[in-house]
Amino acid sequence: MAIEAVTEITTIRDIESVTESPFYIPMTGPAARPRRALKHDDTFVVLDSHGDIGASVGGPDGLFNADTRYLARLELLLNDMQPLLLGSNLRDDNSSLTVDLTNPDIFRNGQIVLRKDMLHIVRTIFLWRDTAYQRIGLQNHGERSASFSLALLFDSDFADLFEVRGEKRPRRGVGGGRVSDPTDVLFEYIGLDERPRSTALYFDPAPSHLAVNRATYHLDLAPQQTISLFVAVSCNKPASYKPVPFFRGLLAHRREMRQSTAGATTIETSNNIFNEVLCQASADLNMLMTQTPEGRYPYAGIPWYSTTFGRDALIAALQMLWIDPRIARSVLKRLATHQATAVDPLADAEPGKILHEMRGGEMAALREVPFGKYYGSVDSTPLFVLLAGLYVERTGDEETLRELWPAIEAALRWIDGPGDPDRDGFVEYKRASEQGLANQGWKDSFDAIFHADGKLAEGYIALAEVQGYVFAGKKLAACSARRLGFMDRATNLEAEAQILAERFEQAFWCDELGTYALALDGAKKQCKVKTSNAGQVLFTGIAREDHARMVAADLLRPHFFSGWGIRTVARGEARYNPMSYHDGSIWPHDNALIVLGLARYGLKHSVEQVFKGLFDAATYMDLRRLPELFCGFQRERRQGPTLYPVACAPQAWASATPFTLLEAALGLEFDPERGEIRLRNPRLPAFLNEVILRNLQLGESSVDLRVRRQADDVSLEVLRTRGKIQVSIVLAR
Secondary structure, eight states: OHHHHHHHHHHHHHHHHHHHOTTOOOOOSOOSSOEEEEEETTEEEEEETTSOBSSSSSSOOEEEETTEEEESEEEEEETTBOOEEEEEEEOTTSSOEEEEEEOOOEEETTEEEEOTTOEEEEEEEEEETTEEEEEEEEEEOSSSOEEEEEEEEEEOOOOBHHHHHTOOOSOOOEEEEEEEETTEEEEEEEOTTOOEEEEEEEEESOOSEEETTEEEEEEEEOTTOEEEEEEEEEESOOTTOOOOOHHHHHHHHHHHHHHHTTTSOEEEESOHHHHHHHHHHHHHHHHHEEEETTEEEEOOBTTTBOSOBHHHHHHHHHHTTTTOTHHHHHHHHHHHHTOOOSOBGGGTBOTTOOOSEEOOSHHHHTTSSSOSEEOOOSSHHHHHHHHHHHHHHHHOOHHHHHHHHHHHHHHHHHHHTTTSTTOSSSOOBOOSSTTSOSOOSSOOSTTSSBOTTSOBOOSSBEEHHHHHHHHHHHHHHHHHHHHTTOHHHHHHHHHHHHHHHHHHHHHHEETTTTEEOSEEOTTSOBOOOOBTHHHHHHHHTOSOHHHHHHHHHHHTSTTTBOSSSBBSBOTTSTTOOTTSSSSSOBOHHHHHHHHHHHHHTTOHHHHHHHHHHHHHHHHHSGGGOOOSOBOOOOOOTTOOOOBOTTOOSSBHHHHTHHHHHHHHHHTEEEETTTTEEEEESOOOOTTOSEEEEEEEEETTEEEEEEEEEETTEEEEEEEEEESSOEEEEEOOO
8 A cells, every 4th residue: 555655656746847937848658779969050969879869769859950850760671670879989079970780691591691790881970060960881791792782861840949849839831842853852841930841862873773761772782892872851942952972971071060169268177087078069059059150159959959048158258168159149148139038928138138048949939939039047147247258368359348348238227227126126926927947046946846745936036146147247247347438337337236145145144954945935934945056156256265165065066966066956955856946956067166166165175075076977878978957866985976867968067067177176267467377376287297278368369288186286387378468477366
């Protein structure tokens, strides 16, 4: 009976969570094959380890462009049998996926006509300019000729990304497919938004037989003979379009990828595994970058968030500011371009708000989902102000500051106006329509903001870390105003920040917990829950010194720190669940911001502890890639961390985390007016004996540095300088 009762309760809770969360991403079963992802600008593809799309269950497979799936199936068969997998590898720079396959035993009339492992099949796949390219190389390693058929099965459903995620639609547009000539197949779709969409498949050489869903080659390979088959799949190309030859496109794609990262700081360390973590993170960030009219913009993550997000890009740009400030400039310009100018309840838009999410699919165009341009984020707007200030402090780029200043002022007006509807001095949120997100901080699950008894917070909600973002944003905006000669504005902003800090301590500090409350609900009642939000408060500098040290000490105790990282919710709290999305899991970017906060208050030993935990976690991850999040179970000896099944990987702010951890450990500070780079209280973790930074830029100058660990201290060596630049170590607060 007890077992039955527990099962019933669990089922009820599952149903309740899905009902409460309209954009919940379901996980219906385990993936039959591991997934791999490639991306170029607005196009991405999710394939399985065999290089197939839609051939195995458990993955969001497809070729996607602008939130629409243009190819739902592409499966390779030998004599109508699945080939055997030998290996599957992404190139180090994420430019291509290579899959090695071989044949199973092939029978005809009960006799083996081709023994297994005679054929070597290599599939090489890359994306470039809205087209997926694939080469299928075959070689016969047998002593006799091999006769067999190779078939490619394919289909397109033009599903909106939200349909792929699980949303149901009562009506869809009209589409179909046709063979347009002996080498080409065309799928077309007219959506309910009246926008035409098309998928074209191009085969080279022409198949032996081509149908609307199948291309078949009848092949005869002599011993040791090799041949290549090519297929390209394009999204929304004109009828006259023909893809470039495979190898020419691959070389051009790799050349563009190299050029896009030219000028950024590079890092080499004494730890080969950490070097692999950094290389994977750098490749992932480069892949997630998308060319926009305002510059290269980091899309949030694959598969669910490969689009313009506000909060995610602002934080990722902040994390990468010391390595490549050009990212921050592009992010700020793009978000300023799309800043809200009018009230739109369905989009949660109000003048001055910064974008949360922008979608290009059919459902967004029809407003079946509110995310065409959606502004339901309480923190994107203060983070925009904050990043703008940090960017100018890092670069001294007053020209960009002048260009952005009207958007900064509009954001500040929203913060002091509609963002504070009851005029209590705190920025709050409440969705304007039932279609919007119920929670609008970074923890946006429906159950993420709650009281000590587990009851969900109601009414206008003021999150702790958001007040910190406002505080830091206003302090930095004051510095920016002073740069532009707006002295009175600077004085007012500084005064407002100071008043906010004082009121924040009174309203959010909870003696009972020894930390800051998660939030204030609509009745101004504290959500007395121990969460990682208090750690992000430290990042912003709003915390009082003694309280900051209390928060930091608590975050490193076992109920928070799992050994791999700091949990979003402390173990023992009402809704704690180490397998949840936001109520006990570990998010690398959250830890990264906390670590910046620990460094701000001089707590370098704590920085080292979190740094080591996340590094150790990365060593267990596929490709050494930190995912969006992982489960918050306590670390066990000789066991790796537990993965979260539908986490995005790669995810921009998770990929940027190793760089943030290194920034915090080194204590990097930039002073463009003095031409000086400072390392404040630098301390390397025990697994790093040496770090070399090359092309660390400050204005028109740059420097190469070597930092060596000497027990608890470091030594600094300047390897090379270009231009006028000074580097120093500061051993005081």
